[in-house]
Amino acid sequence: MDSPQKRNIVIIGGGIIGCCTAYFLTRHDKFNPALDRITLLEATSIASGASGKAGGLLALWAYPACLVPLSYRLHGELAAAHNGIERWGYRRVGCGSLSAVVKNPDIRSKTQKPNEITNGTGAELPIQSAVSDEKDKPWEKLPKQDEAAAGLLQDSPLPADLNWIDGELIHHYEEMGMPGSTETSQVHPFYFTTAIAELAKERGVDIRIGAKVTKINRTKSGVRSVEYEDRRTGDACFIDEITDVVVTAGPWTGKLLPRSRVEGLRAHSVVFDVDISPYAVFTNIQLPTDYVPEHRATKGQKRKHRGNVDPEIYARPGNEAYACGEPDSTIPLPETADLVQCDEAQCDDLVAYIGTVSPVLGAAPIKAKQACYMPRHMRFGEERGPLIGQTSVPGIWIAAGHTCWGVQNAPGTGCLMAELLYDGVAKSADIDKLDPKKFKV
Numbered sequence: 001m002d003s004p005q006k007r008n009i010v011i012i013g014g015g016i017i018g019c020c021t022a023y024f025l026t027r028h029d030k031f032n033p034a035l036d037r038i039t040l041l042e043a044t045s046i047a048s049g050a051s052g053k054a055g056g057l058l059a060l061w062a063y064p065a066c067l068v069p070l071s072y073r074l075h076g077e078l079a080a081a082h083n084g085i086e087r088w089g090y091r092r093v094g095c096g097s098l099s100a101v102v103k104n105p106d107i108r109s110k111t112q113k114p115n116e117i118t119n120g121t122g123a124e125l126p127i128q129s130a131v132s133d134e135k136d137k138p139w140e141k142l143p144k145q146d147e148a149a150a151g152l153l154q155d156s157p158l159p160a161d162l163n164w165i166d167g168e169l170i171h172h173y174e175e176m177g178m179p180g181s182t183e184t185s186q187v188h189p190f191y192f193t194t195a196i197a198e199l200a201k202e203r204g205v206d207i208r209i210g211a212k213v214t215k216i217n218r219t220k221s222g223v224r225s226v227e228y229e230d231r232r233t234g235d236a237c238f239i240d241e242i243t244d245v246v247v248t249a250g251p252w253t254g255k256l257l258p259r260s261r262v263e264g265l266r267a268h269s270v271v272f273d274v275d276i277s278p279y280a281v282f283t284n285i286q287l288p289t290d291y292v293p294e295h296r297a298t299k300g301q302k303r304k305h306r307g308n309v310d311p312e313i314y315a316r317p318g319n320e321a322y323a324c325g326e327p328d329s330t331i332p333l334p335e336t337a338d339l340v341q342c343d344e345a346q347c348d349d350l351v352a353y354i355g356t357v358s359p360v361l362g363a364a365p366i367k368a369k370q371a372c373y374m375p376r377h378m379r380f381g382e383e384r385g386p387l388i389g390q391t392s393v394p395g396i397w398i399a400a401g402h403t404c405w406g407v408q409n410a411p412g413t414g415c416l417m418a419e420l421l422y423d424g425v426a427k428s429a430d431i432d433k434l435d436p437k438k439f440k441v
Contacts, residue, residue, distance in 0.1 A: 007036040009244045009421065010226050012213050012256065014042025015051035016189060016407055017399050018248035019197040020414030026203035030422040038205045039239060040197075041228055043212035047193035048337040049250055053269060053372040054407050055314045055322050056192070057280055058185040059095070061176060062405045064385045070429045071412025075185065078411060082199060088192035089317040094159060095184035097282040099172040102356045104288045106169060164276040164315075164360040184280060188316060189407045211237070212336060216245055216256060216396065223395035231336075244421055246397040251333055251375040253400035260387060260441050262401045264333040264373030268346045269324040274364035276321055280314045285357055293352035295345065304345075309353045313361070321361060325350040333373055342371040377401030379439065387436045388413055389420060397421070398436050 009025065011018045022040050025031060042048075058075050062068045079090035158165065158173045176184060201207050210231040217225045225240040247253050251264025285308060292303045305326075314322045331341050347369035355362025377384045377400070386401040386409070397420070399413050416426045432438075 004030075004032055004035055005243075007038075007244065007421070008239075008242050009036070009038045009246065010239055010242055011038065011040040011246045011248055012216075012226070013247065013249035013252070013400075014040055014044075014046045014197065014207065014209070015049055015248065015250050016047065016193045016196075016410040017051075017250070017402065017413055018042070018246070019046065019051075019193050019200060020410040021246055021248055021399060021417045022200035022205045022207075022414075023196045023203075024411075024414040024418035025421065026200055026205060028418045028422045031418075033204045038200075040200070040205055040207045041211040041213055041226070042207070042209055043231065043252075044337045045209055046197045046207070047190050049340070050372040050374055050406060051193045051250070052190040053370045054189045054404075055269070055280075055312065055324055056089075056187045056189040056316070056407050057095075057314060058187065058408045059176070060183040062408045064409075064434070066429055066431050066433060067386075067388075067409050067412050067416075068405075070415065071409045072185075074411035074415060075187065075408075078196075079187075082195065084187065084192070084195075087195050089188040090185065090192075091278065091317060092185050093278045093280050093315065094162070095176040095280040095282075096159070096162075097174050097176065097284070098158070098165065098170050099284045099286075100166075100169040100357045101171055101286045102169055102288065102291075104291070106166075107288070107291065107356060159279070161277045162279050162281070164274075164358050165281065166357055166359060169357055186280065186314060186316070187407065188318075188320075192407070213249075213256060216247075218393055218396065221394065223393065242395070244395050244397060246399060246417060246421075248399045250400060250406070251373040252336075253375065253398065255333075257391065257396075257398060257441065259391075260377070260398055260400065260436065261379060261439075262375055262377050262387065265327040265329060265376055266331060266340075266371055266373050267324055267327045268343065268350060268369075268371045269322060270347050270350050270366060271368040271370075272321040272323070272361055272364040273319060273367045274321050274361060275319045276315045276360060278315050278317075280312070282310065282312050283354075283357065284308055284310045285353060287353070287356065291356075293349055295348040295352065304349055311350055311354050313354060313358070320367065321364070323350055323354055323361075325353075327374065337372075340371055340373065342369060344369055346371075374404055375401055375406065376403045377439075384439075385434055386413070387439065387441060388416060388431055388434045389426075389436050391436045391441045398441060 084090035158167050211228045213228045215227040223245050253262040387398045419427050
């Protein structure tokens with residue numbers, strides 16, 4: 001009988017994909033804690049990027065279809081196994097899309113109190129402002145729904161318990177999913193990611209924080225070693241005799257593996273301190289042509305966006321509501337997640353637009369104003385699905401480019417990566433279309 005192969009696996013990136021990969025590797029029946037070594041290298045901190053600043057929406061109508069059912073089911077199983085309801089806010093939510101027309105008489109004057117800005121976990125968060133001087137422009141949508149998902153929308157009146165939206169302004173509301181069923185859930189991504197990282201650590205994963213990978217050394221036959229900088233000491237560090245490297249660095253994946261063509265797109269979000277009914281709401285708000293948010297009017301500025309805007313709003317457990325806005329590409333991806341710049345004016349735009357249809361949110365204190373970079377896999381100017389699998393270099397793997405559905409698809413990705421590494425094949429889902437080698441990575 002052949003002796004078990006010793007594995008020395010390095011995961012690059014401590015976001016939700018990397019942490020789920022570490023978790024499922026340690027749960028695979030071929031994982032041997034006496035032989036196998038798993039090291040996770042994270043340049044800043046666990047969930048410091050989009051994994052800590054995303055909305056946390058989970059949906060059976062998400063994409064890609066080959067990955068979603070598995071991952072959605074695993075979210076439920078993880079919550080049941082590890083008390084996810086309490087630990088990371090797992091729950092079912094209602095979900096709908098609405099259209100609103102706001103006229104000048106509908107605009108209510110609000111006196112804003114000074115907002116205490118934190119990172120959503122109680123710590124003060126410095127805001128780096130970068131007020132845009134660009135002319136007014138159309139609102140750019142986040143790619144949350146594909147054509148198949150849009151086709152699931154059903155005509156419905158505004159639910160009675162969706163009482164934090166001004167129903168008098170709503171011209172159209174459609175419920176997501178089949179009538180009588182709930183197809184949408186949520187987690188708090190920061191708490192989910194940090195909890196999954198801790199569960200992986202309990203099974204023996206060596207998590208190194210402040211470890212910025214500078215080089216993956218390889219030969220024609222495979223991976224050899226990884227070099228990284230310890231950002232706390234400035235020391236150059238080295239891990240050798242590696243059998244596998246899994247790059248799960250989100251938008252930074254393209255810096256380590258340029259042929260992956262994974263890049264980042266910045267998106268801003270706001271967290272409100274408010275207790276509202278559990279709904280995820282996609283909006284399409286038509287504003288008066290002469291409407292200017294107060295924070296811009298006081299500076300003599302015009303409105304940044306012309307026409308309609310479509311912020312997304314997600315209620316959360318624990319007296320929170322999360323809202324995200326359009327993406328932008330004005331600031332290039334920085335070297336690390338702690339250097340991401342937040343344009344406070346864009347966050348204030350988001351708050352103002354939402355306040356036109358929700359007096360409740362318009363009057364709520366703000367817990368956080370933040371920005372992150374959404375990882376997307378681009379080919380010929382078009383956004384493609386995530387890359388999951390081995391690259392053309394033996395021993396170098398990639399799991400990145402999940403766009404706005406990284407939280408939804410992280411458990412499925414982690415499960416499949418564990419199968420690929422230990423079994424040599426993805427057993428739980430057919431993800432052949434996501435194979436990096438199909439894209440010459």
